[in-house]
Amino acid sequence: MPTERIELEAPLDDAFQGVIRLVVGGIAEQASLGLEAMDDLQLAIERLLAETGGDGRVKISFELADSGGVRARIGPLREQPLNAALRESDGETGTLSLQRILATVVDSFGVEREADGEIVVRMEKLGPARS
Amino acid sequence: MTTEERAGRTAQQREDRELLRRYHEDGDTSARERLIARHLPLVRSLARRYAGRGEPLEDIEQVGAIGLIKAIDRFDLEREVSLATYATPNVVGEIKRHFRDKGWAIRVPRSLQELNARMSGAIDDLTGLLGHSPSVAEIAQSLGTTTEEVLEALEVGSAYSALSLDAGPGSDDDNDPMDTIGAEDEEFDRSEDRVTLSPALQRLPDREREILRMRFEEGLPQTQIAERVGLSQMHVSRLIRRSLATMREELG
Numbered sequence: 001m002p003t004e005r006i007e008l009e010a011p012l013d014d015a016f017q018g019v020i021r022l023v024v025g026g027i028a029e030q031a032s033l034g035l036e037a038m039d040d041l042q043l044a045i046e047r048l049l050a051e052t053g054g055d056g057r058v059k060i061s062f063e064l065a066d067s068g069g070v071r072a073r074i075g076p077l078r079e080q081p082l083n084a085a086l087r088e089s090d091g092e093t094g095t096l097s098l099q100r101i102l103a104t105v106v107d108s109f110g111v112e113r114e115a116d117g118e119i120v121v122r123m124e125k126l127g128p129a130r131s
Numbered sequence: 132m133t134t135e136e137r138a139g140r141t142a143q144q145r146e147d148r149e150l151l152r153r154y155h156e157d158g159d160t161s162a163r164e165r166l167i168a169r170h171l172p173l174v175r176s177l178a179r180r181y182a183g184r185g186e187p188l189e190d191i192e193q194v195g196a197i198g199l200i201k202a203i204d205r206f207d208l209e210r211e212v213s214l215a216t217y218a219t220p221n222v223v224g225e226i227k228r229h230f231r232d233k234g235w236a237i238r239v240p241r242s243l244q245e246l247n248a249r250m251s252g253a254i255d256d257l258t259g260l261l262g263h264s265p266s267v268a269e270i271a272q273s274l275g276t277t278t279e280e281v282l283e284a285l286e287v288g289s290a291y292s293a294l295s296l297d298a299g300p301g302s303d304d305d306n307d308p309m310d311t312i313g314a315e316d317e318e319f320d321r322s323e324d325r326v327t328l329s330p331a332l333q334r335l336p337d338r339e340r341e342i343l344r345m346r347f348e349e350g351l352p353q354t355q356i357a358e359r360v361g362l363s364q365m366h367v368s369r370l371i372r373r374s375l376a377t378m379r380e381e382l383g
């Protein structure tokens with residue numbers, strides 16, 4: 001079966017957080033992620049958008065990997081806060097950095113610049129067999 | 132009520148009064164802790180009346196415990212009334228206020244609220260049975276419902292506003308109620324030494340800070356954290372989300 005792809009575009013507004021969580025939950029279920037892994041992915045996207053999302057809209061694309069798990073691309077994000085959030089360490093801020101949160105709850109993540117200059121974060125949450 | 136029961140209740144009231152005196156007159160905080168422990172069954176009993184309204188029972192109990200602590204802190208030794216009698220309206224009032232002020236912001240179908248309430252125990256049971264975090268499909272199967280309804284019910288659990296993490300038992304000088312209830316953790320004290328905590332992190336109750344430490348420093352999964360702190364996995368999940376959101380709000 002080819003890799004399935006799902007795209008969501010939503011306003012960056014508190015009122016739509018629940019919608020995004022529901023969609024992420026449904027996709028995680030399709031990828032056979034357990035409840036905790038689903039919760040991790042929801043938390044990763046929630047914190048990323050809360051700390052680096054802009055004022056407008058966000059596009060999130062998901063791919064269900066053949067081998068299980070979910071890959072997500074989230075953007076556009078604000079470059080400056082994103083850079084700052086990923087650079088800062090817990091020791092510097094005395095708090096939990098986005099870097100630490102993402103490193104804990106997803107299996108990999110990274111920042112990319114799209115051809116149009118927009119900044120996106122890609123992340124992957126592996127399926128049950130490999131996680 | 133039998134004569135023996137009456138005698139037992141009177142003895143308990145006497146012990147309560149002595150503990151209240153030690154707390155209020157001598158400043159004996161261990162007496163306060165004993166009073167809290169002695170009356171938690173009352174809180175649980177009152178909280179159960181409000182179960183099935185979409186909020187997990189353990190959350191309602193937590194809110195009720197704040198009412199109990201307020202009652203203990205405000206109790207006037209001149210009053211000719213038992214602590215249980217005085218605390219009951221405080222506990223009920225705190226729970227009602229929580230539902231009114233912090234409760235459902237949107238109309239949630241009763242069936243979803245009930246499903247949410249049933250889910251917490253089912254998830255913990257399934258985790259023990261399967262040896263791993265259950266999938267939504269497994270939860271749906273065990274509860275005889277659909278995956279869509281489970282997802283909606285999970286979201287319902289996330290939808291209501293967080294109980295204020297700063298909600299204290301009385302005056303501004305009081306400790307946070309969760310500080311009183313939560314057990315001390317030496318590991319947490321050591322971790323506090325390692326980094327200078329931001330005010331936002333410091334302001335979280337001990338238990339929430341400890342949960343964050345276990346999740347993001349030790350890398351423990353939610354189910355193991357839940358076992359350690361005696362909460363359900365769903366509750367741990369909510370506390371993590373709330374704590375991170377609260378810290379971010381404070382940091383601006």
